Amino acid sequence: MENSTKTNPTERISGAEAVVRSLLREGADLAYGYPGGAIMPIYDELYKYQDKLQHVLTRHEQGAIHAAQGFARVSGKVGVCLATSGPGATNLITGIADAQIDSTPLVCITGQVASHLLGTDAFQETDVISISAPVTKWNIQVTKSEDIPAAIAKAFYIAKSGRPGPVLIDITKDAQLGELDYAYEKCTAVRSYKPVPKTNTEQLKAAAELINAAKKPFIVFGQGVILGEAEAEFKALIEKAGIPSAWTVLGLSALPTEHYLNVGMVGMHGHYGPNKLTNECDVLIAIGMRFDDRVTGNLNTYAKQAKVVHFEIDPAEVDKNVKSTVAVLGDAKDTLSKILPFINENNHDAWHNEFKKHWETEVEAVIDPQLKPTKEGLTMGEVINQVNKETQGDAIIVSDVGQHQMFTVRYADFTKTRSNVTSGGLGTMGFALPAAIGAKMGAPKREVVAYIGDGGYQMTCQELGTILQTGVAVKIVVLNNEYLGMVRQWQQLFFDKRYASTTMVNPDFIKLAEAYDIQAKKVSKREDLAGAVKEMIASDQSYFLEVMIEKEDNVFPMVPTGACVSEVRLS
Amino acid sequence: MEELFTISVYTENNPGLLNRIATIFLKRHINIESLNVSRSEIENVHRFTIVARMKELAVKKLVGQIEKQIEVIKAYYHTDDEIIFHETALYKMASSLLFEQREIQNVIKNSSANIVTVDPEFFVIEKTGRRKDTEELYDQLEPYGIMQFVRSGRISISKTEMNISSLLEKLK
Numbered sequence: 001m002e003n004s005t006k007t008n009p010t011e012r013i014s015g016a017e018a019v020v021r022s023l024l025r026e027g028a029d030l031a032y033g034y035p036g037g038a039i040m041p042i043y044d045e046l047y048k049y050q051d052k053l054q055h056v057l058t059r060h061e062q063g064a065i066h067a068a069q070g071f072a073r074v075s076g077k078v079g080v081c082l083a084t085s086g087p088g089a090t091n092l093i094t095g096i097a098d099a100q101i102d103s104t105p106l107v108c109i110t111g112q113v114a115s116h117l118l119g120t121d122a123f124q125e126t127d128v129i130s131i132s133a134p135v136t137k138w139n140i141q142v143t144k145s146e147d148i149p150a151a152i153a154k155a156f157y158i159a160k161s162g163r164p165g166p167v168l169i170d171i172t173k174d175a176q177l178g179e180l181d182y183a184y185e186k187c188t189a190v191r192s193y194k195p196v197p198k199t200n201t202e203q204l205k206a207a208a209e210l211i212n213a214a215k216k217p218f219i220v221f222g223q224g225v226i227l228g229e230a231e232a233e234f235k236a237l238i239e240k241a242g243i244p245s246a247w248t249v250l251g252l253s254a255l256p257t258e259h260y261l262n263v264g265m266v267g268m269h270g271h272y273g274p275n276k277l278t279n280e281c282d283v284l285i286a287i288g289m290r291f292d293d294r295v296t297g298n299l300n301t302y303a304k305q306a307k308v309v310h311f312e313i314d315p316a317e318v319d320k321n322v323k324s325t326v327a328v329l330g331d332a333k334d335t336l337s338k339i340l341p342f343i344n345e346n347n348h349d350a351w352h353n354e355f356k357k358h359w360e361t362e363v364e365a366v367i368d369p370q371l372k373p374t375k376e377g378l379t380m381g382e383v384i385n386q387v388n389k390e391t392q393g394d395a396i397i398v399s400d401v402g403q404h405q406m407f408t409v410r411y412a413d414f415t416k417t418r419s420n421v422t423s424g425g426l427g428t429m430g431f432a433l434p435a436a437i438g439a440k441m442g443a444p445k446r447e448v449v450a451y452i453g454d455g456g457y458q459m460t461c462q463e464l465g466t467i468l469q470t471g472v473a474v475k476i477v478v479l480n481n482e483y484l485g486m487v488r489q490w491q492q493l494f495f496d497k498r499y500a501s502t503t504m505v506n507p508d509f510i511k512l513a514e515a516y517d518i519q520a521k522k523v524s525k526r527e528d529l530a531g532a533v534k535e536m537i538a539s540d541q542s543y544f545l546e547v548m549i550e551k552e553d554n555v556f557p558m559v560p561t562g563a564c565v566s567e568v569r570l571s
Numbered sequence: 572m573e574e575l576f577t578i579s580v581y582t583e584n585n586p587g588l589l590n591r592i593a594t595i596f597l598k599r600h601i602n603i604e605s606l607n608v609s610r611s612e613i614e615n616v617h618r619f620t621i622v623a624r625m626k627e628l629a630v631k632k633l634v635g636q637i638e639k640q641i642e643v644i645k646a647y648y649h650t651d652d653e654i655i656f657h658e659t660a661l662y663k664m665a666s667s668l669l670f671e672q673r674e675i676q677n678v679i680k681n682s683s684a685n686i687v688t689v690d691p692e693f694f695v696i697e698k699t700g701r702r703k704d705t706e707e708l709y710d711q712l713e714p715y716g717i718m719q720f721v722r723s724g725r726i727s728i729s730k731t732e733m734n735i736s737s738l739l740e741k742l743k
């Protein structure tokens with residue numbers, strides 16, 4: 001524009017261009033999506049800006065959003081995905097719900113029919129604002145071009161601040177096509193929104209007193225440690241106080257597997273000691289976790305003997321499921337570093353030894369039979385262990401949902417944070433393959449291995465097409481037991497082996513991978529496993545490994561639904 | 572024990588917020604007994620007044636979830652003894668009653684209700700008060716034949732300060 005001078009930095013551009021330029025201003029140089037009628041003006045701008053903003057065409061909008069999730073989880077950045085109105089938008093919903101419950105920062109942009117058509121049941125019109133409201137941290141419909149930059153700025157701010165989450169911006173086609181005077185200003189505050197609650201020093205001191213006085217302290221940490229980038233502060237705290245620490249599924253990788261105070265996982269398929277001893281500790285210290293029912297089992301018998309200290313960023317999580325004795329609100333990095341000077345140096349060797357004793361029990365009853373099986377069939381544990389040997393625990397591990405997921409989080413080794421990508425809260429089958437694509441793009445220099453069951457794989461295996469088109473090098477391991485294994489396990493244990501609709505007749509997965517030009521190998525015998533895994537990890541391309549697993553193997557330990565955590569079963 | 576709570580929510584003006592707040596109740600199977608939305612004492616700040624029956628522990632968590640919504644400034648819950656509250660009811664009656672059943676005039680007078688309009692065919696009585704007051708009048712008018720009846724949601728003012736202005740000042 002002629003009249004745009006130094007004092008007036010605005011330019012006249014289209015709403016669609018404003019979308020792309022605003023994304024760039026937020027540092028987003030990668031987006032996943034799928035075009036369609038109502039979002040075409042934005043795609044036209046993506047074409048023009050393709051040297052600055054890479055758009056990855058997935059094969060389904062669900063693939064796009066899971067890829068954005070994988071990207072966000074490993075990089076700590078906001079994942080971006082785009083979809084058209086109607087079915088494009090509704091296909092995002094599963095991933096949005098997944099990101100909401102797992103606190104993943106996403107900005108989803110959907111096209112919408114032109115504003116004069118809103119409410120007329122126009123072609124591909126869906127009220128995505130109402131549909132997505134319960135599963136977004138925030139959403140907004142934009143019907144005017146000039147409102148686009150501020151909406152995007154606010155969206156990024158809300159998505160990544162405080163407890164992160166997905167936001168959705170629905171932009172009508174006329175707002176994309178119309179023009180505006182473009183100026184971008186980053187959002188740094190929303191007056192009705194307080195991302196991080198103020199930490200109360202009294203509470204902090206009270207928490208330190210409880211921790212210092214504890215004879216049998218026990219820490220359970222969740223994803224809050226990772227999201228708050230508080231890994232170092234967390235490690236300093238547990239080492240100073242000498243407290244055995246267990247992780248939730250989403251807390252996994254915040255503390256290296258081999259750390260001497262890492263005592264394993266809590267919850268339904270967690271380790272024996274952490275579950276048993278939850279009901280023996282005198283102070284339970286929860287850090288950045290939300291006492292999900294899969295963690296607590298029966299709340300009426302959960303850690304009733306313990307005083308509970310809860311470090312949490314989201315005030316709504318405090319006392320939601322477990323009543324805390326002391327709640328320390330705030331960002332984990334901040335609260336953990338502030339509490340450290342008040343914590344006495346300590347060790348709890350005798351107490352820690354109880355975890356070790358339970359560990360030995362578990363090794364004998366569960367872990368050895370998995371890792372050193374005497375039966376003919378391959379176990380999931382030994383496959384994962386073989387990959388550990390090749391990667392030295394340095395890989396990003398993506399898992400889908402089901403038995404293999406629980407085996408993965410139990411047996412995969414981790415040396416670095418942000419390395420465990422799985423659908424925790426929502427339990428979304430089909431998550432892993434697209435999430436692995438996003439994870440590899442979010443951490444291109446790292447090895448990405450996705451463990452997927454034969455069931456979940458077939459929910460999103462169309463994304464092999466995305467691998468073919470982008471050449472992204474992910475290692476896919478399908479652990480095939482020809483069952484929907486987790487449901488089958490429950491049918492075996494609780495429904496007298498009535499295997500209703502859990503038997504899978506599968507296609508030739510090798511041919512399928514090869515159809516997408518992906519090197520593929522199938523392993524059915526133990527002696528072939530090591531070589532195949534070695535070949536897979538050595539490859540600098542994507543690789544598909546199918547391993548035939550003992551069909552009716554079960555995941556243990558197990559806390560049956562509604563049972564007390566200390567009633568954890570070894571078989 | 573379940574009690575009646577009045578939840579007051581101060582919010583930004585956002586058309587999607589009603590949906591989000593309603594969903595929080597729906598998700599927990601809590602029936603909204605009444606809902607009122609109006610402006611508040613602060614410019615551009617809306618006020619939701621929601622009445623629902625639940626346990627105190629449940630209302631605490633519910634208010635936490637409401638406050639978590641980005642455009643909610645602050646939410647409070649109160650029991651009846653902590654607030655001044657009213658509802659307004661309108662009763663449409665046939666105008667002929669005023670001449671043919673003159674004792675209805677006494678009913679209206681004694682109930683300190685107002686007649687807000689009189690038409691050749693009908694007249695409308697307005698009664699503001701607590702639930703039992705509007706119910707009592709309903710019972711008294713019912714024998715005469717009520718043509719239409721409607722009652723508003725509860726509106727309430729807390730006895731203690733809500734400090735929204737100073738809160739907004741801090742958030743700036």
